[in-house]
Amino acid sequence: xxxxxxxxxxxxxxxxxxxxxxxxxxxxxxxxxxxxxxxxxxxxxxxxxxxxxxxxxxxxxxxxxxxxxxxxxxxxxxxxxxxxxxxxxxxxxxxxxxxxxxxxxxxxxxxxxxxxxxxxxxxxxxxxxxxxxxxxxxxxxxxxxxxxxxxxxxxxxxxxxxxxxxxxxxxxxxxxxxxxxxxxxxxxxxxxxxxxxxxxxxxxxxxxxxxxxxxxxxxxxxxxxxxxxxxxxx
Ligand code: FPP
Numbered sequence: 001x002x003x004x005x006x007x008x009x010x011x012x013x014x015x016x017x018x019x020x021x022x023x024x025x026x027x028x029x030x031x032x033x034x035x036x037x038x039x040x041x042x043x044x045x046x047x048x049x050x051x052x053x054x055x056x057x058x059x060x061x062x063x064x065x066x067x068x069x070x071x072x073x074x075x076x077x078x079x080x081x082x083x084x085x086x087x088x089x090x091x092x093x094x095x096x097x098x099x100x101x102x103x104x105x106x107x108x109x110x111x112x113x114x115x116x117x118x119x120x121x122x123x124x125x126x127x128x129x130x131x132x133x134x135x136x137x138x139x140x141x142x143x144x145x146x147x148x149x150x151x152x153x154x155x156x157x158x159x160x161x162x163x164x165x166x167x168x169x170x171x172x173x174x175x176x177x178x179x180x181x182x183x184x185x186x187x188x189x190x191x192x193x194x195x196x197x198x199x200x201x202x203x204x205x206x207x208x209x210x211x212x213x214x215x216x217x218x219x220x221x222x223x224x225x226x227x228x229x230x231x232x233x234x
Pocket of ligand 1: 016017018019020021022034035037038041059060061065076077079080083
């Protein structure tokens, strides 16, 4: 779709949701649902960044997701490794930089290695940034920032909010548009600091079916929103 005349958000965040239900509807396993979500994730990300979005944060695994069955957790870890093994070339071809937000512990070594390689190899790309949120929790991110600040011994008395934000996992601009697929109306501990003034969009579509035209609809809706950031309407 032609985006002229539409507002392009600088930072889009997506809570990837509905892979399991998508699979169940088709008589497939949850793991097959994640495989479908994985393929959609990479192609959709390319499309979103090609439209001028500079930052795309993707919630692919929360700290709470470790409570799922071992086979499912293991499969999601393997998919993460595939990002490096099978998708690096696509990120390079599309000039996409990859960064990560989340805690290391208890991610397996192979995941940390894949993560570090992806970050290193794509570091000089300039066509937009994907921030994979992996073993991520919003409260944990704020707590981890406080711990780093205390350990640094800095005098915080004159600090602005932006001084604090530098200690988060990544120093990112605020989220402009937050999308959660599959009809769930929750933030689920995602980017608590960065989502303060985000516009929320909750399509019913389950993630493996959320394609380019669905993102176009989100942008049309976002363009209609009147963002006042707590000020008054002019
Ligand atoms: C939510 O669907 C999805 C996840 C918890 C994982 C998202 C992961 C991918 C799209 C694959 C890519 C993964 C990595 C690690 C790069 P759900 O399982 O909660 O669906 P349900 O609510 O319908 O059960």
